[in-house]
Amino acid sequence: MPKFRRTSDVDDIDDPLTKALAPPPNETPAEREIRLAAEAEAQRRSDAIDEEINRQRIADRKAPKCVRVLLLVLKGALGIGKSTTLKNFQLINSPKAFRTERASWRAVVQLNVVRSIRTILDAMADAQAQVSPASPVSPLDLSRSPSPTPPPDLPTLTPEHLRLKMRLLPLQQVEEALLRRLTPAGSAEFEATHLSPLTNLPYSLRVGTVHREIAVNSTAQWKGAFTRLMSTTRSSFESGRDIDFEDPNDPGVILHACSDDMVRLWHDPTIKKLLKAQKIRLEDMAGFFLDSLERVTALRYVPTDDDILRARLKTLGVSEHRFKLKAGGYFCNLVSHDWRVFDVGGARSLVSAWASYFDDMDAIIFLAPISCFDQVVLVEDPSVNRLEDSILLWKSVVSNPLLQSTETVLFLNKIDIFKAKLVSGIKFADYVISYGNRPNDFEHAANYLKKKFSALHTQCSPKPRMFYCHLTTVTDVKSTQHILGNVKDMVLRQNLMNSSLV
Numbered sequence: 001m002p003k004f005r006r007t008s009d010v011d012d013i014d015d016p017l018t019k020a021l022a023p024p025p026n027e028t029p030a031e032r033e034i035r036l037a038a039e040a041e042a043q044r045r046s047d048a049i050d051e052e053i054n055r056q057r058i059a060d061r062k063a064p065k066c067v068r069v070l071l072l073v074l075k076g077a078l079g080i081g082k083s084t085t086l087k088n089f090q091l092i093n094s095p096k097a098f099r100t101e102r103a104s105w106r107a108v109v110q111l112n113v114v115r116s117i118r119t120i121l122d123a124m125a126d127a128q129a130q131v132s133p134a135s136p137v138s139p140l141d142l143s144r145s146p147s148p149t150p151p152p153d154l155p156t157l158t159p160e161h162l163r164l165k166m167r168l169l170p171l172q173q174v175e176e177a178l179l180r181r182l183t184p185a186g187s188a189e190f191e192a193t194h195l196s197p198l199t200n201l202p203y204s205l206r207v208g209t210v211h212r213e214i215a216v217n218s219t220a221q222w223k224g225a226f227t228r229l230m231s232t233t234r235s236s237f238e239s240g241r242d243i244d245f246e247d248p249n250d251p252g253v254i255l256h257a258c259s260d261d262m263v264r265l266w267h268d269p270t271i272k273k274l275l276k277a278q279k280i281r282l283e284d285m286a287g288f289f290l291d292s293l294e295r296v297t298a299l300r301y302v303p304t305d306d307d308i309l310r311a312r313l314k315t316l317g318v319s320e321h322r323f324k325l326k327a328g329g330y331f332c333n334l335v336s337h338d339w340r341v342f343d344v345g346g347a348r349s350l351v352s353a354w355a356s357y358f359d360d361m362d363a364i365i366f367l368a369p370i371s372c373f374d375q376v377v378l379v380e381d382p383s384v385n386r387l388e389d390s391i392l393l394w395k396s397v398v399s400n401p402l403l404q405s406t407e408t409v410l411f412l413n414k415i416d417i418f419k420a421k422l423v424s425g426i427k428f429a430d431y432v433i434s435y436g437n438r439p440n441d442f443e444h445a446a447n448y449l450k451k452k453f454s455a456l457h458t459q460c461s462p463k464p465r466m467f468y469c470h471l472t473t474v475t476d477v478k479s480t481q482h483i484l485g486n487v488k489d490m491v492l493r494q495n496l497m498n499s500s501l502v
């Protein structure tokens, strides 16, 4: 029988916890009084939190069963559309509340614009570096590879391009000002919000650094902080009435001053060629507003619903959103139901860990970004194709016995980008070899993927269940609301069937 060390064997003085909690030596009576008061306050707060958790638990037990939906995407991939799907739920549920947050979203759109321009400026810096390497390689330094010869298709930048680039440098200040506005003072809520300074690193090495995106832990908190910040001068954001357009510190002022140069840069044929040569498709990237520059950089710009759906802000961790939704169609006579939607990034390796926390969900909305068929997973495994990774995650979710009674709704998302890529000539079969020589068009490719996901669903589900699949562009409010309406009714029907009411 192995002998275990018992707590009583430990000398109290040696116990690191006791040491850490012990009052400091030579504590004065006044210091002791302050310490005891702080300890009492900490205890009071801890008790209040315990009480709130208990109260919530009792309320949850008494409340009628609510509908629980899990939104799931692959963790580590660039934005897939979870938050955008949630925004659609919010638009259905409380459009007014959604619209009162326009001021916060205005700053996010502005940041998205600045970052797209930054990507172009970085690409220009790359091109310059390739034409005139900053430091010539010493012929004796054999550890370094020779300076790269500029690719023949890389266009040459003119002095006017370089002047344009210089004139856009103030955007760096705009970026910093926006980050200050979006980051609540003293908050650890945001991760790695700053982009590196303009760099000579090749774009191919930079593009995967998703950590450089601005990120929040939960959408509610950052907006709350922003609203508090803004509400010192205004009371409501409905229709942008109360955005302080006269504020001289508004980052929008510099953005507006740079507007013509940004438009010139984006429409410049040489810059277009440069981006193409470097395989940068800004129009496929999240938070793309360069085709609406004049509108979104106007001094009195107020984001539309569509802009809010397209704005990019990365979410961290798991968040829960609660709201009431009225049933439609056949169920329209029913009272509204409480819905809880959980926003979870699922890593393939962690499915079995989180599945036990979400085994009582009524539905999982699984988002698979089919537009990423030509990209690789950079975070989990650089050698795995993103679409393949999404399919493997789908397989682990549908085969998980803990989730066998949960309805799984598949959203094959970002079909607008998927279509655009195929039309631009990118060959689906170059990445999905089994696609063979089928036509490189949307109908065939989307159908092929639907069948693949469906076959796995049938083969791997522990018990038979329906396969629900939608081709989605969740930035399109109208079509998404229609689809969510169907999902809502399906989930309610199942929910009622399970309670033997229909």
Ligand SMILES: Nc1nc2c(ncn2[C@@H]2O[C@H](COP(=O)(O)OP(=O)(O)OP(=O)(O)O)[C@@H](O)[C@H]2O)c(=O)[nH]1
Pocket: 073, 077, 078, 079, 080, 081, 082, 083, 084, 085, 286, 287, 288, 309, 310, 311, 312, 313, 314, 315, 316, 345, 413, 414, 415, 416, 417, 472, 473, 474, 475
């Ligand atoms: N064109 C297009 N853009 C989309 C679509 N779905 C989402 N987006 C955009 O992609 C970006 C990322 O979407 P999010 O909803 O933030 O993605 P997410 O899954 O919440 O990402 P994380 O928070 O990083 O986990 C946003 O700018 C969206 O507007 C789509 O179907 N088509």
Ligand SMILES: [Mg+2]
Pocket: 082, 083, 084, 313, 314, 315
């Ligand atoms: Mg998100």
